[in-house]
Structures are given as C-alpha cells and as structure tokens.
Amino acid sequence: MRLAVIPGDGIGPEVVSEALKVLGEVVPETEITHYDLGATRWHNTGELLPESVLDELRQQDGILLGAVGDPSVPSGILERGLLLRLRFELDHHVNLRPARLYPGVQSPVADPGEIDMVVVREGTEGPYAGNGGLLRKDTPHEIATEVSLNTAFGVERVVRDAFARAAARPRKHLTMVHKTNVLTHAGSLWSRVVEEVSLEHPDVTVAYQHVDATTIHMVTDPSRFDVVVTDNLFGDIITDLAGAVTGGIGRAASGNIDATHRNPGMFEPVHGSAPDIAGQGVADPTAAVLSVALLLDHVGRTEAARRVEASVAFDLATRDHSAPGATHAIGDRLAALVSSREVAQQV
Amino acid sequence: MRLAVIPGDGIGPEVVSEALKVLGEVVPETEITHYDLGATRWHNTGELLPESVLDELRQQDGILLGAVGDPSVPSGILERGLLLRLRFELDHHVNLRPARLYPGVQSPVADPGEIDMVVVREGTEGPYAGNGGLLRKDTPHEIATEVSLNTAFGVERVVRDAFARAAARPRKHLTMVHKTNVLTHAGSLWSRVVEEVSLEHPDVTVAYQHVDATTIHMVTDPSRFDVVVTDNLFGDIITDLAGAVTGGIGRAASGNIDATHRNPGMFEPVHGSAPDIAGQGVADPTAAVLSVALLLDHVGRTEAARRVEASVAFDLATRDHSAPGATHAIGDRLAALVSSREVAQQV
Numbered sequence A, B: 001m002r003l004a005v006i007p008g009d010g011i012g013p014e015v016v017s018e019a020l021k022v023l024g025e026v027v028p029e030t031e032i033t034h035y036d037l038g039a040t041r042w043h044n045t046g047e048l049l050p051e052s053v054l055d056e057l058r059q060q061d062g063i064l065l066g067a068v069g070d071p072s073v074p075s076g077i078l079e080r081g082l083l084l085r086l087r088f089e090l091d092h093h094v095n096l097r098p099a100r101l102y103p104g105v106q107s108p109v110a111d112p113g114e115i116d117m118v119v120v121r122e123g124t125e126g127p128y129a130g131n132g133g134l135l136r137k138d139t140p141h142e143i144a145t146e147v148s149l150n151t152a153f154g155v156e157r158v159v160r161d162a163f164a165r166a167a168a169r170p171r172k173h174l175t176m177v178h179k180t181n182v183l184t185h186a187g188s189l190w191s192r193v194v195e196e197v198s199l200e201h202p203d204v205t206v207a208y209q210h211v212d213a214t215t216i217h218m219v220t221d222p223s224r225f226d227v228v229v230t231d232n233l234f235g236d237i238i239t240d241l242a243g244a245v246t247g248g249i250g251r252a253a254s255g256n257i258d259a260t261h262r263n264p265g266m267f268e269p270v271h272g273s274a275p276d277i278a279g280q281g282v283a284d285p286t287a288a289v290l291s292v293a294l295l296l297d298h299v300g301r302t303e304a305a306r307r308v309e310a311s312v313a314f315d316l317a318t319r320d321h322s323a324p325g326a327t328h329a330i331g332d333r334l335a336a337l338v339s340s341r342e343v344a345q346q347v
C-alpha cells in the first residue's frame, strides 16, 4: 500500500506519527511518502497545493491527514486552498463520519444510551462549492452571496452510498437530515433522490429530520440514529455535535472517499489543529488512529481495520480517562494492542 | 395594547390560549384579534397570508403566534408562505432567542453549569432569502441552488442590536457564530461588520466561533455563552440545540423583532406544532408564556414582563417535573402566580 501522509499543522504531526506507529504494526509493508503541506509551507513559499503534489497524491492508495489550520493564516486560506481543494479535486463525495460511544467513555450527555451511528456527509458540493462573492465591498451597499450548488448526480451518488451502508448494518435505518421546509429547492432534490433510491432498498427504513431538530435528538436521544445522510454543511455541523456527544472530538475519525475508487481516499480526524495544545505531546491520537482503521477498510484490509478498531475499543474501556497519558504513550499502547492476544480474540 | 393572535396549527391553539390567560392577568386591557391562519385555512381556501390580513397585522402593537405546520401540508408551504413571509414582510431582522437553564430544570447535559444566553439570530436574509431554484427538474442533470444573501445593511443592524444587548448585560460578552473558513464571502462581511461595530463598544468582549465548534461547546461548556450573534440558518440550528440543553424546547421562547419599531414584533415558541400530541391537552405552554414576556419587554411593559418571567421561574423551580400537569393546569398555575405575593416580591 502506498500512503501519502500530510501531517499538517498544530497537533497534526503529533497525532499522525502515533497513527503511523499503529499502522506499522498491522501493515508493515506500507510505503509512506510525507508531504509538507499546511501553514509553514504557505508562509515560506506561498504554496498551498502545487499541481505536481496533487498529481503525486493521485497516484497513492490513500492519504492520511493530521490537521490543517493555524491562527497565523487568515481564515479560509488553508481550508479552501488545501483541505477543501483536496476533497474537491479528489472527488471525495462521501465524507464518512462514524460516531460511536465506546464502553468506558463518558458522554457529556446524561443519558446517551448506546450510540453507534455513521454520518454520510456529502463532500463535493452544497454550500461548500465556493460559489459566491462580494459586491460593493466595504461600502454600506455591500452584498455577500454564498451559493449552495446541489446536483442530481452529486446527491444521488452519496445517497446511494448511504443506503448501501444502511443495508449492511443490523438496524438498516437511514435518516436524511436537511432543512427542506426552508431550503425548498435543494430540499426538494434531496427528498426526491432519497425517495427514489429507497425503492431499491425496501429493507431499509427511512426517516427524515430537519437539521435543527436533529441537534435536539443528538443530545436527548442520540441512539435513534443509525446511518445519517446529509449535505456538506449540515454534515459538518452535526458530526461535530455527534463527536462531542460520543465523548469528545478527540475520538472522531473521518474518511473522505471517492466511492468509485478512482481517486485515493483521504482520512483525517474530525478535530482541528488545536494550536493551543500543539507541541506539548498531550493531544489524543485516537481519532487519527481510528482514521487509519477507516483507511484500511476503504482499501479492503478489513481484518487489519478491525484490529485497529478493537485496539482502540480495548484501550478506551481500560483507560484511566482522568489521566489518559501522553500522545506517544497512547500511541505505544495502541501499537502494542493491535498485535496482542486480547485484540486477536475479538477480531 | 392591540395584539394579533395567530394560534396556528397543532398544539399552537392550546399553548396560545394559556399564554393569553397569563397575559390577561398582567395586561387585562389588551385588545385581542384572532387570525385563523395556518393549515386549515390553506386547505379550505388556498390562502396563506392574504394582503388584507397582512395590512391589519401591520396596525397591531404585537403578534402572538402559536405554531405553524401540519403533516397534511407539503413541507415549505406554510413555512415559506406564512411564517417566513410574516418575518420578512414585517422586517423582523432581530430574531431574539434567550436560552436559560432555570433552577429546578434538568438539562440533558450532565454538567451544564449556569446557562443564561441570548441568541440574536438574523431574521430577514442569509440562506432564508428564498433565492434559488431548480434547473432540469426530474432529469439526471438537475441542479438545485440556494443562495444565501447577506447585505452590509442587514448584517450591521442585527450586529448593532446584539452589541447593545451585550453591553446591557452583566457579562458584556458577544460571540459571533459563523463558518468564515468555508463561507468566506458571507464570513468576511460578517467579520468586518462585527469588528467595526465592536469599536463603538470597547466594554464588550468579542469572541468568534465556527458553528460546528459551537455545537460542541453547547454540550460541553454552554455557560461560556452570553450574547451570540449569528446568521439566519446557523441561528435556527444552534437555538434548537440551546433549547434542548436548557431542558427542552418546551420552554424556549422567541421574538421576531423590527428593532426600528416600524412593524409589530411577532412572538412565538421555538417549538413547532407537534402534531403527535396536538389536541390532547398535554403540551407545555411555558414557551408560549415566555414569548408573552418577550412581547411585553418589546412594547415597553418591562414590569409586566418581569412578572411573567418570575412566574415561570417560580413554577419551574417548584414543579414536579415528572408530572408537570395538563396544558391548562400549567396555564392556571402561571396565571395565579403572576398576581401572587411570591412573584411581586421578586420583581
């Protein structure tokens, strides 16, 4: 497996190096190439994502990204110019974000029940399309627009992916999240596509929920969700909330996937670069490690994926959560666990 | 005071009638006109908001609305044609949504701390502008757009209102919530306006938070928020969450306000029409009653507003939350409380 690694900014490099430690145990033959993209490169060279780098990334089997973003860079530059550019150029239309409350992990919600959901967030269109602009900037008559672009092509492929995932899970339940009562045009397209694709999946129960109501259920009854399919922006919002409700964004992994496998997937923690704790060796690398599990799943190394996941589950169940240990200590524990008997028995 | 009442659909009529009971105690001289807008009228006549009704509403001092929405009406018809039309026609640019965790009320969040925030949600533009459309409908090449329209005029007036509210509160803290790193055009306008207006309020501390991160803090550290200013869609989402975190949307009130006082304000619970429990007399009218308090505040009846609020606070502190009583019983209790000695002492 050829893997591109983009450690990125802030805690990115720290958590990525632990994730690679774990990966090294399960797939030692991985060929790794590091790419120094992010704030430092931008400051030094003005480059965000050179074409030549993009071409090289396209040749890989997968990409592992730490985190992107730094307070020294104006908001939007790295996000739009690097992170979102990668997602769009590599046609990552399925932004996969599982949220599971692992045994031993405390939820900030008093009565969470069992949470095991997967949010399938559209990743290449919607309000993220970058379509919009400013007119009469810096005058009292300024207008700013943001255009959400939604295509039958784009919605259908992500909805199909979500249905397939729902059909493969025990509960076979799919919730579409949108705001169809206000965003009536995009909402109409999304609703019709979900209805059409549902005809091919009579075994999957379909529900709809407005995004605002979804945030309520995330804190009052999160166990109701199985697979959730939603647009790029709503997915961004509810997956941070789902991460929080399952015990913290430090454990939320994500995959940016081209479901046709024409482009390599990019796997990254949902958390950001956390500049406030960067360089201190205290960041929790668990989300990065779980992102490796998603990567392994995507490239068909299912057994290795299960081992990584089981290691995390075991560690979380037995961890002293008041003193989880330093970044590298957690990485060491997980690296030891993936080859251990405890984990082998569970897989 | 001339008050228009739109009971609306579902539990709307039930909760409104209790709210009027309470209002009758504090401002008995209110002249009330009922308007039968909502699902039934639409089914019977095809009318949503006739011009003549709109003209009459403009002449009132305030509007009290129960809830709008019914499963028998296609999504978006009543929302866009009635509720949002009212907000837009009456230039309700300040959508005011306090969220307070009252003593005695249980939050679904394990460790909420003291929550007392006010979300100032923009109410007349953003993604709610209704600008967008469908191209090549029902073909594989369909495109749906939604255009978020943001004007310097519109953003400035709501930001000014939010700063004034923050300056009048003990903590004097304002958080702007947006997604400036992705919605860079609208985000740039919002950020510049907040920066400019902040110069006039050196006493107000200003913070910024992405909407996704905001949902995390709403469940892990909600007490950090004092006044929040945000766009129409983000405000919709985070106020449902804030309502849930403060013990349930059954207690969340809102005011749709034209800060110039040229048009009457419209006051309504944040909750919807809840058709599943409509007609059973079990809906909690507290949000409707608290909406009356916001109405009274807006029309300058401050002392009456404080009495209504204190009645709710007293009732919530002493209520048996496992058996809060029927809709009318809660209304009766609150109506008795507003004129009581306990409440008089607190105001």
Ligand SMILES: CC(C)[C@H](C(=O)O)[C@@H](O)C(=O)O
Pocket: A079, A080, A083, A084, A236, A270, B181, B182, B212
């Ligand atoms: C950093 C930002 C552009 C990104 C997003 O909005 O998608 C992040 O919040 C995420 O969820 O991966």
Ligand SMILES: CC(C)[C@H](C(=O)O)[C@@H](O)C(=O)O
Pocket: A181, A182, A212, B079, B080, B083, B084, B236, B270
């Ligand atoms: C019913 C709907 C149009 C409305 C909104 O989105 O504003 C509601 O959710 C609210 O928050 O008042």
